[in-house]
Amino acid sequence: MAYQNAQLDEEKVFKxxxxxxxxxRDQVIWDLxxxxxxxxxxxxxxxxTTFITFHGAEHSRFNHSLGVYEIIRRILENFTDRLQWNSEQRLLCLTAALLHDLGHGPYSHCFEKVFDLDHENFTKQIILGDTEVNQILTKVNPDFPKKVAEVINKTYHDKLIVSLISSQIDADRMDYLQRDAYYTGxxxxxxxxxxxxxxxxxLDDKIVIKSSGMxxxxxxxxxxxxxxWQVYFHPVSRSAxxxxxxxLQRVKELHNDTYQFQKEPTHFYSFFTGEIKLEDYIKLDETIMMYYFQTWVDxxxxxxxxxxYRFVNRKLFKYTNxxxxxxxxxxxxxxxxFKQVGINPDYYLEVDSSSDLPYDFYRPGEEEERxxxxxxxxxxELKELSEASEIVESISGKRRTDHKLYYPADRIKKLPDSQEKQQIKALLGMK
Incomplete structure (x- = not known):
């Protein structure tokens, strides 16, 4: 039997x-x-950093990725024998679902912002590069890694397959909403x-929903x-x-200033230069980062x-609207x-913004086509959801944005009494 069709002798299950x-059941999935x-x-x-607010939120990208795979597996079971479904695309869908988050780094979005990275680019590198994942995908077909990368990158020619994993109602969102709710409580x-x-x-190049499921x-x-708004943008998590x-900003600055670390940030060297080797990226995870944070306290x-010290021991910045x-x-x-009282505003004063568009209809020419x-x-007949649902219409196209200013309230309170201290407290609304 060809590798792409090979089945395990016995079905494996993850509780x-x-x-x-x-x-x-697929040997390819098990090997990946x-x-x-x-x-x-x-x-x-x-x-x-959400675990700092919701202590149960310790779950990993690993179990989310398995969850997305499982949702796709169930969808495709329901698609069996439907005229507009090509069953030959089954393994491609399952594989892309499993690997869609492969390139996420430690503390993903924050890490990416500081070092100007894109996890989707690293997902592509892992799939196409000299990796164990690539070896398995290539065994399916020499062209298979490229197809998987294109599905995840949303450039694959069959938009129906792309929409299963990336759209406004996809397996990725359906898993993380339920999983994150479960672990945050x-x-x-x-x-x-x-x-x-x-x-x-x-249906053709997209997934549609029977009107009875509206x-x-x-x-x-x-x-x-x-x-x-209740979990992902929680202001305490954002403070962390x-x-x-x-x-990370401070470590990068100290390194560029040739500061002599007691514990050299060797795992970060290629990130400082921007010439990141894939192997360095794969080796850096959150356990290693936390080791450095604990060491750098000294x-x-x-x-x-x-x-x-603040991050390790949850001594967070306070915030105000x-x-x-x-x-x-x-x-x-x-x-x-802040400068006048000896507090560096580059590290102790930060405006953080949260913004979300919960649902939108198609708007031609926009940068992010939804x-x-x-x-x-x-x-x-097909009807766009917000045309049929008053509930969805009420929030469709309405972007909500929130801005918070973060500052070290404990340090400000410890300042000796002065006119500057009183001005700072008044501007921040501190009592």
Whole structure:
């Protein structure tokens, strides 16, 4: 039997708290799970710094990736024998689902921002480069790694396959909403996924939803909206992320200034230069970063030491609402006052912004084209979701943005009494 069609002698299952079980019968999928690059995802948290706010949020990219694979597996089971589904694309869909987050780095989005990286680029490098993952994909077909990378990169010619993994109602979102809700302990992310999977249909170059499933989709859209504002954008988690970015910023600056570290950041050298070798990227995970943070608590540089102490021991910055248009003058004044009292504003004063667009219909020419969700009516006609649902129409195209100003309240309180201290407290609304 050809490798791409090879089946395990006995089905393997992973016990999963969200989907009950993750089922694996394909030899290719089983072999990919066992690679060092995929096993590395056990050491990358799905929600970055969110565990500092919701202590249960310790789950990894590994179990999320298995979850996305399992959802796709169930969708394709429902697609069996449907006229507009090409069953020869099954393994490609399963593989892309499993590997879609392969290139995420430690504390993903914060890490990417400081070092100007793109995890999707590293996902592509791992799939196409000299890796265990690439060796397995190439055994399927020499062209197969390229196809998998294109599906994940949203450039594959068959947009139906792309939409299963990346759209406004895809397997990726359906897994992370439920999984993140489960591990954070909140109720917002729950929706009737079984119902949605039953009413999904392949049609031409997209997935459509039978109109009878509209209410389940409404629930899904609102779950996503609530999860973003109650969990993903939680200001305490964002405070930890601000600290993390400041640590990495400080380390990079000290390295460029030829500072003599007591514990040299050897794992970060290629990141400082921007000439990152794939092997260096794969070797850096969150356990290693936390080791450095704990070690740098004892560094002679007072800023790096303090920031690391804060992150390791959850001594976070406080925050206040910040109005960009109205408060820029106050921010400039605060920076000057911070300097006057001996607090470096580059590391202890930060505006952080959160923004989300919960659902949108197709708007030609926009940088980020959002494929709308289509309902298939009883007469076969397609209707864009917000045209049929008043609930979705009410939030469609409406971007919500929030700005917070983060600062070290404990350090400000310890300052000796002075006019500058009183001005700082007044500008920040501190009591």
């Amino acid at each position: 999963d708290p969200v989907h009950s079980y993750v089922h694996v 799970i066992g690679t060092r690059e995929f096993q590395r995802l056990r050491r990358i948290k799905q929600l970055g 909140v109720s917002y992310g729950h929706f009737d996924m079984a119902r949605i999977l039953r009413v999904m249909r392949p 209410h389940a989709v409404e629930d899904y859209i609102m779950s996503r909206y609530q999860m973003y 992320e601000v600290l993390l970015s400041k640590i 560094e002679k540089d007072s800023i790096l030491s303090d920031l690391c 910040f109005h960009i248009k109205e408060s820029m003058g106050d921010l400039f004044q605060l920076k000057q006052l 494929l709308p969700i289509y309902l298939q009516m009883e007469n076969g």
